[in-house]
Structure formats: C-alpha cells, structure tokens
Amino acid sequence: MTPTVPLFLLLLGLIGAQATFDQRMAAAMAAGLCKARPTDLVFIVDSSRSVRPSEFEQVKVFLANVINGLNVGPNATRVGVVNYASRVKNEVSMKTHRTKTALVKAVSKIEPLSTGTMTGSAIQFALNVAFSEAEGARAKSPDVSKVAIIVTDGRPQDNVKDVAQRARDAGIEIFAIGVGRVDMTTLRQMASEPLDDHVDYVESYSVIEKLTKKFQEAFCVSDLCATGDHDCQQVCISTPGSYKCACKDGFTLKDDGRTCSAPCGNAAIDAVFVIDGSKSVRPENFELVKKWINQIIDKLEVSEKNAHVGLVQYSSTVNTEFPLGRYNNKKDLKEAVKKMDYMERGTMTGMALRHTVDNVFNNARPGVQKVAIVFTDGRSQDYIGDAAKKAKELGLKMYAVGVGNALESELKQIASEPIGDHYFYTADFKAMSEIAKKLQINKCEDPCECDSLVKFQKKVEDALQALNKKYILYESMSKRIALLENKIV
Template sequence: MFHALPKGTTLTTPCNTQTLIAPFKEDETTKAYQKPSVPGTTAQPVTLMQVPGTTSAEGTHTTLPKPSPPAGSATSSPRPQPVGHRSRELDLWSTTSYTSSQNSPRANPDCKVDLAFLIDGSASIGSRRFRIQKQFLADVAQALDIGPAGPLVGVVQYGDNPATQFNLKTHVSSRDLKAAIEKITQRGGLSNVGRAISFVTKNFFSKANGNRGGAPNVAVVLVDGWPTDKVEEASRLARESGINVFFITMEGAVEHEKPYVMEPNFASKAVCRTNGFYSISVPSWFSLHKSVQPLVKRVCDTDRLACSKTCFNSADVGFVIDGSSSVGTGNFRTVLQFVANLSREFEISDTDTRIGAVQYTYEQRLEFGFDTYSTKPDILNAIKRVGYWSGGTSTGAAINYALEQLFEESKPNKRKLMILITDGKSYDDIRIPAMAAHHKGVITYAVGIAWAAQEELDVIATHPAKDHAFFVDEFDNLYKLVPKVIQNICTEFNSRPRN
C-alpha cells in the first residue's frame, strides 16, 4: 500500500534497492555482456536529467521523451478494482524521472532469436510506468545487435485486447527499433495477458511476419501486478507451439492482495521450467532497468532455450505392442525393454513428450494413456509392469484401436508418433487401418521381428517406408534398432516445417 509523504519531504531512491531475480549459475551473475569496441564508432549524445534534491546511486541515465497522451487516454478507463485491491492509479513518480543506466550491456552479435515483447498497456499501469516500460525496451534494443543475422524484435501491446505494434521484419536495426518504441502510445483497458499470449501463438510467429523458422521463437511477457485473465493454459499452448515464454513481473501481489489473483504463482506455472530461468520478479519499477542484462543473457543463450520444439520434447508417442502367443513370455520382456530404451531418449513431462501404450492379440488393451504418467521414472515403471497377454495377431484392429483410444487424446500441437512392434503376419486387413492412421497425421513406424512380413511393415509405415520400417531376425537384436529409430524420428522432425 502506498502512503502519502509528509509535506516538504523529497523522494529519493534507496541506494540498496535489489532486484529479485531468479537464481543463476555463478557465471551468469558475475560476467557481464561484453562486445569489443567497433573502430570508427562515435558515441551518441545523451540528455542528462537529474532529480532535484536527490543523489543518484545508479550513475548517469538517459530518458525517453514523454509521449503524447493516447487517443482515449488510459486513465479514462481504469481497471475495476476488487475490494481490498490497492489503488494502482496512484502515481508515485510524479516528481521523479525514471532513467536507464548509461552502463547498459553492449550488443551481442551471436544472438539469433525471433523475439516478441508483450508489453502491458492496461489502464492500471499509469503513464509514468508505461514510459519506464518503454525505456526498458529501448535499453534491450540497445543491448542487442538487431538485424537479419542476429536477433529480430517485434512488440505486441495488450490491454482488453492485444495489438501488434510492429512485427519481426518491420525494423532491422537497433536504431530504428528504438525510434519505433518511442512512438508507442498506451492502449488502456484490463490486463488480459492470457488473451495476448494466445494472440501471439496464433498470429505473431508466422513467415509473413518475419519469422525465420530456424531461429528460436521467444516471447517476453511484462506484467504489472497480475493478469486479469488466466495465463497458464495459454502459456502451455504457446510452449507446445515451440515458443520460449519468459515472464517479467513488476510489483507482484502482497499477502492481502493474493486472494484477488486468479492463478497464484502464475509466473512460475506459466513458464517452461521451474528452475527460475524463465521468470524474473522485480519488486519496484525503479529497478526494472537492472533486468536488462540478465534478460538479454538468457534470451541469447540458445543452448538453454529448452522450450523450443525438438524431436525429443514435442510428440505424443504411442507404442502398439504385439502380445500374441508366438512372442512368448521371455521375448515379450525383451520387447518391453526395447520400448523402455526408446522412451528413455525422450524428454518426458505433461508439456514435453508424452508416452502411451496399447497391447494387442485378437483383442486390444490400453495399458496406459498419454495423460496417465508425466515423468520418465513413472513411464519406465509402467512399461515394466505390463503383463504378457497371449493370443492371436490382429494388427489391423490394433491400429484402429490405438487411433480411437490413444491418439484421440493427443494434444492438437503435438506430433503423433505410432511405433508398432510385431513378430508375425496379421490375421486381419492392415491396409485400411494404416491408411486411416496416415490420413489422421499419425507418423507410423513399423518394427518387425522374426516372422513379420516385410510387405506388411511397408504398408503400415509412413512413406517413405525405408525410413519408417525396420526389421530384425531375432528378439535379442532389437536393442540395435534403438539409435536408428531415434535418428529417423529426428530426421523426419527436422525435415518438416516447425511453424
């Protein structure tokens, strides 16, 4: 809660203000971004501003010019405040100019990412804080080496509804990007962050908007306080579409305000991992500029952008396992070991790769679905517990069953992989079920053992069969297929458009 200052008191910025930033590796906190000076460059003149009656503990700063008030001023449609909610319109900066550090990190020429900033334009943020947010974007633009060979940046502003300020291909230099940021005017309205993330997932990262395909897609979401809609589901769908979602939250809810937050701990639940890499919490707008360097370091660390889709974290993998009498108990355990070895290769969670399994003879049985287990140890234990059934070999019926009982539960943005393992010829027709699987977009791998018919494997497998059908002459050689199957899954994944 803000308190009025006694008359005559001069507002000063505490020297020991600390930004609460999620944990880093040790080298992340001690090594600043460095770029050698470019010969022949000349420093641009800056405007110096000093708050009367105060002493800056942060050094000399630069300030963006104050923008003209937007049409339909943000203050004309304030966010409805629930009972007990702090007044978010109180402007504590009425006599203080926010400024950015002159010692901002230098450009990083090796940072090739497609980056979307989702900025808060809601009425509750106020005009001063909106200017601070723009200055933060300008500092990031200065820290990055914007261009076709490096990072590209676009901006979406959200309030009641999101709107693209400019896309990835609109500005291809840091200078042009900073000029465009200065011209952004505040929209007002509520803080509908979830709606904005959904908008970015569906519309922003397209080829028409400048998305390069091979560069990681990154969305940085700035939130003042907390959202007025739900964000966790929207963020999950964004991650499953290959977008690395970062959250920067300013002045989060204090204890008595938490009952009014729709999704407690939304920032940690909405991001890819819970290790703090994808979220930064800033206690005061005054210290937002301190997050420039940590943010730039993270979004440019392409080796650690684990949310981007890969062949290991983007699929629903359904195993269809032959449990017929010809397999036998001992060989069935060997097949299960093969299934476990393949499963170990994937990154398994409810937002990464999911595993399901069907066993079949004349009949079919769902051993576990895609949403039954969400960790690798649980999956491996479930595979170990599968009991041998014994019976005939109706492979066509098994494919239909897997499509209906397993892949109908697959998520829309997931690749669907069926890995069918059989040791003999089917007693029923496999052509029509195989065509149905291919028509539904299920990428099918057929693994044959011993008496399996090669012509049936080729029909079951996705075209070209040479990349999706495998054969070994005995069960004990199944383990040799693991690296080949995984390699072909990744080759197939990388050959298809990512977006």
C-alpha cells in the first residue's frame, strides 16, 4: 500500500447557514429589489381523460398560486391559458383579464375536456393564437419575455418535437412539467435549453404545488448581488436583471465565469461516481439521480489538468459508463451522464466498490486527490466491508449518499473519517438537490499552497516507487549471490 498525504477536505457538508429561497425572495421584495419583467405567459394544460377531475382541480390551484406570485398588468405580466385534450380550447386570453383576481376567477371556472392527448396541436395553437397580438400578446421585442408552461401526465398522440422547435425558434421559452407516468423523452423534446432548468417531474398532481416557488422566482428580476443569490466566488457585479462575476486583484476569472484562480492554479482531483441502478430506484427517480450528478459536476473545474470524472453504474452487475479522463469539458461530460441507460435488477454494492478500485482508479493520475461518491437507495446484497476498507486504505476519499431504504450503517461503513462529514441521507429523491449543494469541492484559500501540497505528494509517491524498485533489485541480487555461493560450495 502506498501511503498518501491528506491534502484538503473535499465535498464539504452544509455550506454555512445559506438563506432559503423564501428568505431571499422576501428580502428582495422588502428591499424593492424584485421587479416584474414584462412577460407574455401562456399555460398549456393537459385535461385528457387520464387526468381525473380532482387532479385537474389541483392543477388549477397550481396555476392560481403561480399567478398570485406575479406582477400582473398590461405593462408587466400578461397571462393566457390553453386547455387541451383531443381538441384545444383558448380558456383565458391575454387581452381579457388584466388583474390577478379576474385571472384566478377565470382559471377556477375551467372544466376538463376528458378526451385524448394532442399536445403537439396545443403547442401549435398557442404559437398561432394564444401568443398572437390579436389575443393580447405584445410584439416581439428583447424587452418582453415569451414563456409557455406545459403541464401533462401522459404520452402525446401527435408529434411534439418539430412544433416545439418552431415555438422555441419564435422566441418562446418552454417549461415542461410532467406528472406520474409521463413520457420523459417527450418533456425533453418540448423544453428549452438548458433542460435541467426547464424540465420538471412530480410523482402526482397532489405535490405539483411544490413547483410554485420555482416559477415565482423565474418571473422575479432582482438585484441578485444584493440578495446574495449568485454563485460568484469572489466579486459580484450587478447588471439589469442579472449579474456578472469578477475577481480580486491578483486573481484571474476562469472559463466558467464564476471562479477565480491565482497564477499557480488549483489542485487537481480524480472523482468517480458509483451509482446504484437497481430496480428499486425506478426510472423516474433515476432521471433525478442523473440530474443530481450533473449538479455536482457543475461545481467542478473539469479540464485536462484539473478535475477528471468517471462514472460507474451497478445493479446485479457493474458497468463503467465512462473512465476517468475521457471527457475534459463539462458539456461532453454532462451529456454522457444524461445518456446513461438504467440497468434495473439487484444491488451489489460490494462488487461495485471492488470494480471501482481495481478497474477505474487504477488509471487515476499519480499525485492527485482521489474521490469516490457512492450512491445507493437500498441494502446491499453482498458484503461491502472489505471493499470499503481497501478503498480507504489506498487513499481514496469515500463519500456515501443514501436515499429511501438505504441503510445508514452501510453508508457509514463506506464513508471516510470523519464519518459525519462524508455520508448523507435523505428519505426522498426530490431532496437530492439539497445534498448536491452540500457536496462541494473545497478549493484552497491559497491556491499556490494547494499546488505545493500536490507536488509534495507526487514527490513522496515517486520516492516510494523508487525505493520499491531498489528493494526488488536488492532482493534479486541477493538471490543470485546465494545461488553462486551454493555452486561454489
């Protein structure tokens, strides 16, 4: 075993006492920092026969909640509602209701159509009619946003890909919300880029109201630097409705536009995700897991010299989805994660750990901090103790993340010391984004010091390898001398 020098803590725990969304929004409102950006907004709502009447009532409550969070008015946000099933109906026109009270009342009177699911026709109708100036929409302008929010729970009976592309090309930003057994591929075909921001999934209509805050935030233009709602590492500079990042004297803004580096750079890292793809995860939750992986990747400085990322998926078997160093930019890396197919079957966590150590980290770079992030949603069907112990003895920094029926005792067995900083658990897949916020690479306060530590570790490893070679050579020479002595005797 080659000893390694601990360099720095990675994937920190909770980042201080960061304000919640509600606190940030309240602070922005109180300070007058949150203003309505002129927006033409159209809800496109599925009321096909698969949506029960009680569920459709919950959709209307969601619409009313979003509307109540908007600054409604002729010069602010104008709202329309398109209802569809096998046919399409313009329930609320942007020219008809100009106050929240009138809009909410009109929404409450909408009745489900209860036939098929012609989502493509509904998008085309919104493009041709609901967003037309004749129905109260404003002329196309860089000062006015055009937004469509689609809510659906099934697979469309017509084509949505081409018509959604035409709508996006016309300047309409599309958010796609899927419920229950919705077809996730269809949601991605409809939504605007980046898909992570424009595609949402809920398991049932009973929890759709949880998305209300997201859309209230989307229509709030605030001084993000003043509210603290930004991700600049050092300096935040306000711009109208947005912000840009800068660096302190002596530091340089990196290509990601958020973080800063001193001339000597930052330490590198080799990180491997070890992901449970067993049947208990379920397809819709597996999509959330992939989104969670990409949230963490967003926090890394992926490049040939800095962060390398590998991905292993396991169930009853183990598969290296891609090895360390195959992708040297975030875009290609995140696309590879999105393309990962769901395995299903059993949960052989011990086998996955052994595979990761023996077949993935064997190609890691010498002198680089090595990190494994292990995710599981249930009890392992094989023994994990020996594999977890070996990984930590070889110098891997082990993080264990559990959801649902995962055993905390197994998570703690996998996690590095101090265990409280290296294992995380949540009962709900939807809360994984909060864990992603806690898992963050710890960049050194002094990047030059980081570089020095890594160089020192590399020298130590080289010296140990040289000693090992000398020992092998010495042992070989000793055997030869012994053989010669035997012949002389």
